[in-house]
Structure formats: structure tokens, C-alpha cells
Amino acid sequence: MSLTLVERFLRGLEVSPDRPAVRIGSDVVTYREAHDTASRWAGSLMADGSPRTVGVLAGKSTTSYVGLLAVLYAGATVVPLLPHFPAALTRWMIKLAGVETLIVDERGLAVLPEITDRDTSFRVLDTGGFADRFPTIPVTSHPVISAPVPVAPSDQAYILFTSGSTGVPKGVPISHGSFTHYFELQDRRCDFGPDDVISQTFDLNFDCGIHVVFSAWGAGATVQTVPPSAYRDLPAFLAEHGITVWYSTPSGIWMAREMGGLDKGALDGLRWSFFAGEALRCQDAADWQAAAPGSKVENLYGPTELTITVCRHRWSGEESERRGVNGTVPIGQVHEAHDFRLVTEQGQRSSVEGELWVTGPQMATGYLDPADEEGRFVDLDGRRWYRTGDRVRARPDGELAYIGRLDSQVKVxxxxxxxxxxxxxxxxxxxxxxxxxxxxxxxxxxxxxxxxxxxxxxxxxxxxxxxxxxxxxxxxxxxxxxxxxxxxxxxxxxxxxxxxxxxxxxx
Structure with missing residues (x-):
């Protein structure tokens, strides 16, 4: 069944109304509480006018999670922003995305004076009684909306910004339809349920963080944030909070290992383990599997422009090692309904090795600034393709192995x-x-x-x-x-x- 992001939360609300939707330290918000608050905030945003793009400037707080939901309830586009980012960068993101309204927590409120300049004007939803400090939108005491605003598949759900590792971050608008396809595929293979607790090691401006939120909320499960201090004794933290699904970058594995947290069977409460964002080493996957023997371990691959991830590989020990390159786990097969091609440096299509190009329903239509699209989005053979910039090798069965970034091959x-x-x-x-x-x-x-x-x-x-x-x-x-x-x-x-x-x- 195809569900929008809001419908995923509503499904979770139906099966787990009084269970935690998110836990952050000692702060807990149930599904019912999140729904009621998001409805009030969405109604307040809409009473002030029909919002188009709303920024959520917040740290790891309940405000950030309820704020994301409220913006989606209002049928607007949400832009996650982080208070610890440089003020000039945040100001640039706000302007590029066309943000006119912000939802902030205490940390976001503290940095607003640095972000504001004479060319930047926005209103702030008054969720915490700070109407005397900035132009605000009052929060009503009762929901103005009886139900979330319906959206079309082509409507923008999120604007996320790339990490900017090679320059200025690019704004990537992602549609409701792209998210729907991604999570529909996930639901077919993952048996998440109300008793699951899913780790949140990511910030919400990172697409992997969106994966965690709506994977949990679509199943009535709990999002459990993981502070850096948890790695001092990860087995104890997972056991204390009942975490059954783990998701992090591969760097999380060596952080746990350095602290002695990967002893055999130490993570035996895990049912699923996902890694993305970096190349996953075979040795790291093997060590994690030994510590979490009851867990399915998957390597996920995909840039923001292809909606969270677009390939996956299930770790299978020696077979995975044999299929990988340079000691890394394969990235697997491209999601169904997508097409891919490998392109050589000479621009020729290859059946063996080359830059990975992908097209399909998860692909963003482009960047906020069309000038950024040159060299990344390509119109060819009547279709629009995204060039990942990653070199991969293909097996006859269509499974892909990651070799490296194009710019990781250098001349010396x-x-x-x-x-x-x-x-x-x-x-x-x-x-x-x-x-x-x-x-x-x-x-x-x-x-x-x-x-x-x-x-x-x-x-x-x-x-x-x-x-x-x-x-x-x-x-x-x-x-x-x-x-x-x-x-x-x-x-x-x-x-x-x-x-x-x-x-x-x-x-």
C-alpha cells in the first residue's frame, strides 16, 4: 500500500497512540501527543496564510520532530536546519529555499540574531512564549485543521542540502512521490512493528535521519536518539533502551569497536542493522554481525538526489567478501522501477565498470538552483539521468560493487x-x-x-x-x-x- 509521509505517521498513530513516537534523553512524546501538537501548529501556520516552505531550526529536541510533522500536516515543504551550522550558511540556505516561516527550539532561538540581517525576514511560530523577541505567529489552543492537508505525488515534501564536500551545498527538493516509492519498497522487505525501537544517530538535515523517522512512524515504532556518549558502552545503551533496529554510518562500527562494544553476541537484541553514507568494509560488517548474530545486516547506497538510498546489499559473509572490491561490501542492486547505466571516461556505455547513472521514480527533478545541475543531471534518450560521480563495477546478475568517487582516482x-x-x-x-x-x-x-x-x-x-x-x-x-x-x-x-x-x- 502506497502511503505518503503523513499517512505513515497516521498509520503509526492508529496502532500505537500511547506509545512513544520519539525519545530524546528523558523527553518522550507519544504518537497522540505528537499528532495533537502538530495539528495545532499546522493550524496556526495555515491561519496565518498558506505556508509554502517552512524551516525547522532546531537541535535534537522534540520540537524538531513535531515541527517536521506540523509542516507536512500543513501541506508545506519542510527545510531541516541545524543551529550549530555557521550562521552565514544557514542564512544562505533559508534564502535559497525561500523560507519565510521558522519553527525553532531554544537552540534555534539562540542563534536567530546571528542569522537575521536586513535582507532576511521571516516569522517564527511562537511555540515557547517568545513573541517579544521576533515577529511571530501565535499558536492557537485548538487545532484549526480537522485533518492534514492532502498532497499530490509531485508536491515537494522536503528540501535537503547536500553535504557540500566539494563546494557549496546544493538544495535538493524531494517530492512526496519519491518518498512514497522508497518506503513502499522498504515495507515489503522489513518487518518493523510497534515493539521495535529504531536508533537515530543522524541529524534531521541528513536524508538518513528521515529514513529513521518514517521507518519507525510507519510501523508505530519508537525513534530513539543516540548521543555520542552512548558509544562508551553501546551494548548497555541498546539494552537499556530496547533498541532492535540500528542505523548509522560505518564509522559507528569502529567507534563501537574502539570502546570494546563489539564482543561476540554483545548486541544480541538487534533484529536489523543498516549502514549508509560511506563505503562499508567487509571486516567491519563481519565484526558487527558477530556482535549482533540475530540481526540482518544491510549496506545501503544512494545520494540525496536519489531519495535516501537506491541500492542495497544483504551481508552474507564470505559470499559478500567475494563480490566486493578493495575489501568493501557490495552496494547491491538498484531499486526496482529504476534503470542504471555505467559510463566510461570516454562517455561510452559499459557493461562492466564506469560512473553510475540512475533514473527512476526516486530521482529528484533537479536542484533549487538550475545552475548547479550541469554535469549532474543529464537528458539522454528521452530520459533524465542523475550522474552519481561514483565508479562502480557490475556483475552479470546486476549487483554493483563500489570502487570509489571519480575524484578518488588521481594522477601522481x-x-x-x-x-x-x-x-x-x-x-x-x-x-x-x-x-x-x-x-x-x-x-x-x-x-x-x-x-x-x-x-x-x-x-x-x-x-x-x-x-x-x-x-x-x-x-x-x-x-x-x-x-x-x-x-x-x-x-x-x-x-x-x-x-x-x-x-x-x-x-
């Missing part, structure tokens, strides 16, 4: 170097847990720097391993040991920070 003194391959070789050295290779500019041209975690290993040992894939003349200039990789706001390895650190190294 005329040699083509696949950075992911260097990472893999370094990780194979005894004592090494993780490895990330970056480039830096030197007087004699481009050179490589490897950052790694685990035991500190002599550079001669690491270099000996890398010689298997690189000639001596272009071996990495430095091997830098780290206690842990830096993470960005989405808890992915922060490669920009590593490149900046590499540029500042002596020698």
Missing part, C-alpha cells in the same frame, strides 16, 4: 592512482584498523598522505605493503597515525579536514 607523476586501493592495502597491514589516503600539493607536484588508525606501525612496514600497488617513485610521502578519524556533522569521515591537515604537514 603521470600514474593513475586509485586512493581506495591504497586504503585497502594499508588496512591489510597488521595492527591497522582504518586508512584514508588524501592528496596534497607539493613543489614537485601532487603527493599522497595516508592517515590510519589502530596500532602505530613503522612506516617501512606500511610502505612495503603499498609497493604492491604503487611504484617507489610515487609512494605516499607520509603515514600519519591517528587515535580516531575526524567526523563531520553527519558522522562520516571528514576528508576535508584530513586534506587540510595533510597540507599543513612538514616535509
Amino acid at each position: 607523476h603521470g600514474w593513475r592512482v586509485e586512493l581506495a586501493e591504497v586504503d585497502h592495502v594499508v588496512r591489510e597491514c597488521d595492527g591497522v584498523r582504518g586508512a584514508v589516503t588524501v592528496t596534497r600539493t607539493a613543489l614537485h607536484g601532487t603527493e599522497l598522505v595516508v592517515f590510519y588508525t589502530g596500532d602505530e606501525v613503522p612506516e617501512t612496514v606500511l610502505a612495503a605493503g603499498v609497493r604492491a600497488v604503487l611504484p617507489d617513485s610515487i609512494l605516499p610521502r607520509r603515514y600519519v597515525h591517528l587515535a580516531a578519524f575526524p567526523l563531520n556533522s553527519n558522522r562520516k569521515v571528514d576528508r576535508i579536514a584530513l586534506r587540510e591537515r595533510a597540507a599543513g604537514l612538514a616535509g
Whole structure:
């Protein structure tokens, strides 16, 4: 049955009216409470006029979750915004998305003066009695709407912004129809129910965070936020809160491992485990499976432009290892009703390897700024395609293996170097847990720097391993040991920070 995002919540409300819809620390909001509050807020927004685009500027608070629901109830487009982002960036996002109304929590309220300028005007829904501080929309005491506003599949549900790892973030409008197709496929294979508790390790401006919310709400399950401190003893945290479904970036695995949380059977309460946002290493998947023996482990792949994820692979031990590349888990098959093609550097279609292009019902129609679409959205053969920028390898059965970003293949003194391959070789050295290779500019041209975690290993040992894939003349200039990789706001390895650190190294 195809359901909109709002209809997914209403299904959860029907089966779990008095169960928690979301738990954040000691704060709990039931489905009934979330519905009643969202109805009041939506009615208040509509009493002030028909809102088109509403920003939710909030941290990890109940306001952020109820606010998202209220905007959708009002039939408007929601733009999740984070208080800890630079004020200038948030101001730019607000202007680009056309946000005229904000829902804020205390953290959002605190940063509003920094965001506001003479060219930025908006009204704030008065959810907390701050009418004397900003132009506000009063909240009525009773719902003005008897039911959520109906929407069409082509209507915008969310505007999410890409991470901006290669420049200024791009605004991606995602339709209700795209979300409907995504969650319909998920419902067919996942048996989530009211007794499930689903981990929320993501912020709500990240598409994976949207996955968690509406996976839970469509089943009447509970969203349980996971603070960074939980990794100090992840098994205890999961047991205390009854978490049955885990979802994080692969970085969450090594965070748990570093704290001793991946002992065999330590996570035996999990039924499902999902990882996305970064390449998933086979060793990490195996370690997690051993700690969570009763869990189905899936590797999910997909950029924001293709609505959360568009490929999946179920971990199957040695078979998955055999199908992967450079020690990473395959990304699996493209979702049904979609088509894909692999395109070589010469622009030719390949049946074996190339850049992954995808088209289908989950694809965004473009960016908020059409100027950003060049090189990403392509009209070909009567269809519009999205170029992912990822190099993949295809098996005869249609399953795909991730090789790396197109920009991860670099030239060093005329040699083509696949950075992911260097990472893999370094990780194979005894004592090494993780490895990330970056480039830096030197007087004699481009050179490589490897950052790694685990035991500190002599550079001669690491270099000996890398010689298997690189000639001596272009071996990495430095091997830098780290206690842990830096993470960005989405808890992915922060490669920009590593490149900046590499540029500042002596020698």
C-alpha cells in the first residue's frame, strides 16, 4: 500500500497512540501527543496564510520532530536546519529555499540574531512564549485543521542540502512521490512493528535521519536518539533502551569497536542493522554481525538526489567478501522501477565498470538552483539521468560493487592512482584498523598522505605493503597515525579536514 509521509505517521498513530513516537534523553512524546501538537501548529501556520516552505531550526529536541510533522500536516515543504551550522550558511540556505516561516527550539532561538540581517525576514511560530523577541505567529489552543492537508505525488515534501564536500551545498527538493516509492519498497522487505525501537544517530538535515523517522512512524515504532556518549558502552545503551533496529554510518562500527562494544553476541537484541553514507568494509560488517548474530545486516547506497538510498546489499559473509572490491561490501542492486547505466571516461556505455547513472521514480527533478545541475543531471534518450560521480563495477546478475568517487582516482607523476586501493592495502597491514589516503600539493607536484588508525606501525612496514600497488617513485610521502578519524556533522569521515591537515604537514 502506497502511503505518503503523513499517512505513515497516521498509520503509526492508529496502532500505537500511547506509545512513544520519539525519545530524546528523558523527553518522550507519544504518537497522540505528537499528532495533537502538530495539528495545532499546522493550524496556526495555515491561519496565518498558506505556508509554502517552512524551516525547522532546531537541535535534537522534540520540537524538531513535531515541527517536521506540523509542516507536512500543513501541506508545506519542510527545510531541516541545524543551529550549530555557521550562521552565514544557514542564512544562505533559508534564502535559497525561500523560507519565510521558522519553527525553532531554544537552540534555534539562540542563534536567530546571528542569522537575521536586513535582507532576511521571516516569522517564527511562537511555540515557547517568545513573541517579544521576533515577529511571530501565535499558536492557537485548538487545532484549526480537522485533518492534514492532502498532497499530490509531485508536491515537494522536503528540501535537503547536500553535504557540500566539494563546494557549496546544493538544495535538493524531494517530492512526496519519491518518498512514497522508497518506503513502499522498504515495507515489503522489513518487518518493523510497534515493539521495535529504531536508533537515530543522524541529524534531521541528513536524508538518513528521515529514513529513521518514517521507518519507525510507519510501523508505530519508537525513534530513539543516540548521543555520542552512548558509544562508551553501546551494548548497555541498546539494552537499556530496547533498541532492535540500528542505523548509522560505518564509522559507528569502529567507534563501537574502539570502546570494546563489539564482543561476540554483545548486541544480541538487534533484529536489523543498516549502514549508509560511506563505503562499508567487509571486516567491519563481519565484526558487527558477530556482535549482533540475530540481526540482518544491510549496506545501503544512494545520494540525496536519489531519495535516501537506491541500492542495497544483504551481508552474507564470505559470499559478500567475494563480490566486493578493495575489501568493501557490495552496494547491491538498484531499486526496482529504476534503470542504471555505467559510463566510461570516454562517455561510452559499459557493461562492466564506469560512473553510475540512475533514473527512476526516486530521482529528484533537479536542484533549487538550475545552475548547479550541469554535469549532474543529464537528458539522454528521452530520459533524465542523475550522474552519481561514483565508479562502480557490475556483475552479470546486476549487483554493483563500489570502487570509489571519480575524484578518488588521481594522477601522481603521470600514474593513475586509485586512493581506495591504497586504503585497502594499508588496512591489510597488521595492527591497522582504518586508512584514508588524501592528496596534497607539493613543489614537485601532487603527493599522497595516508592517515590510519589502530596500532602505530613503522612506516617501512606500511610502505612495503603499498609497493604492491604503487611504484617507489610515487609512494605516499607520509603515514600519519591517528587515535580516531575526524567526523563531520553527519558522522562520516571528514576528508576535508584530513586534506587540510595533510597540507599543513612538514616535509
